[in-house]
Amino acid sequence: xxxxxxxxxxxxxxxxxxxxxxxxxxxxxxxxxxxxxxxxxxxxxxxxxxxxxxxxxxxxxxxxxxxxxxxxxxxxxxxxxxxxxxxxxxxxxxxxxxxxxxxxxxxxxxxxxxxxxxxxxxxxxxxxxxxxxxxxxxxxxxxxxxxxxxxxxxxxxxxxxxxxxxxxxxxxxxxxxxxxxxxxxxxxxxxxxxxxxxxxxxxxxxxxxxxxxxxxxxxxxxxxxxxxxxxxxxxxxxxxxxxxxxxxxxxxxxxxxxxxxxxxxxxxxxxxxxxxxxxxxxxxxxxxxxxxxxxxxxxxxxxxxxxxxxxxxxxxxxxxxxxxxxxxxxxxxxxxxxxxxxxxxxxxxxxxxxxxxxxxxxxxxxxxxxxxxxxxxxxxxxxxxxxxxxxxxxxxxxxxxxxxxxxxxxxxxxxxxxxxxxxxxxxxxxxxxxxxxxxxxxxxxxxxxxxxxxxxxxxxxxxxxxxxxx
Ligand SMILES: [Zn+2]
Numbered sequence: 208x209x210x211x212x213x214x215x216x217x218x219x220x221x222x223x224x225x226x227x228x229x230x231x232x233x234x235x236x237x238x239x240x241x242x243x244x245x246x247x248x249x250x251x252x253x254x255x256x257x258x259x260x261x262x263x264x265x266x267x268x269x270x271x272x273x274x275x276x277x278x279x280x281x282x283x284x285x286x287x288x289x290x291x292x293x294x295x296x297x298x299x300x301x302x303x304x305x306x307x308x309x310x311x312x313x314x315x316x317x318x319x320x321x322x323x324x325x326x327x328x329x330x331x332x333x334x335x336x337x338x339x340x341x342x343x344x345x346x347x348x349x350x351x352x353x354x355x356x357x358x359x360x361x362x363x364x365x366x367x368x369x370x371x372x373x374x375x376x377x378x379x380x381x382x383x384x385x386x387x388x389x390x391x392x393x394x395x396x397x398x399x400x401x402x403x404x405x406x407x408x409x410x411x412x413x414x415x416x417x418x419x420x421x422x423x424x425x426x427x428x429x430x431x432x433x434x435x436x437x438x439x440x441x442x443x444x445x446x447x448x449x450x451x452x453x454x455x456x457x458x459x460x461x462x463x464x465x466x467x468x469x470x471x472x473x474x475x476x477x478x479x480x481x482x483x484x485x486x487x488x489x490x491x492x493x494x495x496x497x498x499x500x501x502x503x504x505x506x507x508x509x510x511x512x513x514x515x516x517x518x519x520x521x522x523x524x525x526x527x528x529x530x531x532x533x534x535x536x537x538x539x540x541x542x543x544x545x546x547x548x549x550x551x552x553x554x555x556x557x558x559x560x561x562x563x564x565x566x567x568x569x570x571x572x573x574x575x576x577x578x579x580x581x582x583x584x585x586x587x588x589x590x591x592x593x594x595x596x597x598x599x600x601x602x603x604x605x606x607x608x609x610x611x612x613x614x615x616x617x618x619x620x621x622x623x624x625x626x627x628x629x630x631x632x633x634x635x636x637x638x639x640x641x642x643x644x645x646x647x648x649x650x651x652x653x654x655x656x657x658x659x660x661x662x663x664x665x666x667x668x669x670x671x672x673x674x675x676x677x
């Protein structure tokens with residue numbers, strides 16, 4: 208069976224057939240807007256994109272994964288002005304924090320992470336093309352807009368991803384954006400003329416000083432790095448309209464695609480995340496960044512596990528209770544892996560094929576994570592049963608572990624990632640051993656309690672004591 212997933216463009220499950228069989232799969236995911244620490248809802252999308260990339264690689268495909276960094280945008284400019292700092296100084300702090308969180312969740316860094324501010328020339332080129340084709344127009348204030356009417360008059364369809372009455376939907380947006388210079392309420396800004404509150408954030412352009420609109424950034428960077436037509440574009444479902452719809456209009460409006468080829472072949476969207484049963488909000492106290500959760504003592508691995516519990520097209524209720532359950536489930540898995548390693552005793556084995564087949568079939572079924580975890584924990588139960596009754600042959604332990612190496616790798620939970628205690632805690636464990644040898648039991652007990660308070664228990668094994676998550 209081949210990989211199948213839900214293409215928002217056709218609103219149906221489709222088999223994945225790469226545009227270019229010889230080349231890498233082009234995968235673009237809209238990245239963070241770096242004006243603050245990203246919250247857990249943002250990371251649901253990024254963890255899902257990471258899963259898609261790993262799944263494609265598991266299937267033997269080479270992938271070119273691009274995630275943009277939106278480092279110029281209304282909120283950023285406001286915050287830069289408030290903080291009385293420079294754009295780069297302001298954004299670099301949040302960009303670094305973003306990648307720390309990204310790594311804590313076990314996400315592979317995309318191959319390319321272009322910044323919008325480093326692609327102003329490409330953005331201007333694209334707007335220029337649209338203007339030459341009569342689809343973009345200059346407004347009296349020096350801004351440039353995309354004309355949906357002209358786009359449609361050129362035989363293109365606006366509203367490919369979502370059937371919508373966009374005239375209605377944009378009415379509120381126009382008022383909030385004060386974009387009164389537009390010819391039609393549905394039009395959107397490609398280039399925003401410099402205004403006083405922008406401070407020092409502006410670039411020269413053929414239309415005067417200003418800055419790019421948000422939508423054009425993604426069109427320009429994705430086509431530059433992945434070509435005029437590429438395979439997969441991802442993002443949260445809130446980006447379907449207007450962001451992704453506008454990306455299609457801009458990219459196809461510029462007309463660089465070969466005859467009959469779309470800008471993007473497959474659009475994949477992840478659903479919303481609820482937190483503690485509600486839409487996340489700072490006033491409700493259910494607004495969590497990754498670092499908030501790490502400070503509560505949870506690990507990135509536990510957060511990732513919880514984010515990968517629900518199917519990407521279903522909204523999911525993320526709770527602190529759920530994180531505790533995630534910890535228990537991962538402990539069960541890690542405990543089993545540890546015992547299997549002991550039972551394996553250096554034996555080797557090919558990856559257990561029924562486990563690999565089930566995993567592969569579940570991926571093919573629109574990334575069916577419930578089926579994936581179901582079969583992983585069925586294997587854990589069966590392994591525990593055989594281990595408990597001393598019926599686990601070393602070869603079977605080895606082939607189970609070899610299968611997990613592949614499956615865990617594709618999920619971002621490789622066996623090699625079994626949670627290791629951080630070095631400072633391992634140093635404490637050594638100190639406790641030294642205290643015991645010196646018969647300083649008061650000190651050794653104090654260290655044990657300290658470790659326990661940090662969420663780790665000391666477990667005695669044949670190879671000496673080790674730290675285990677409680
Ligand atoms: Zn985007």
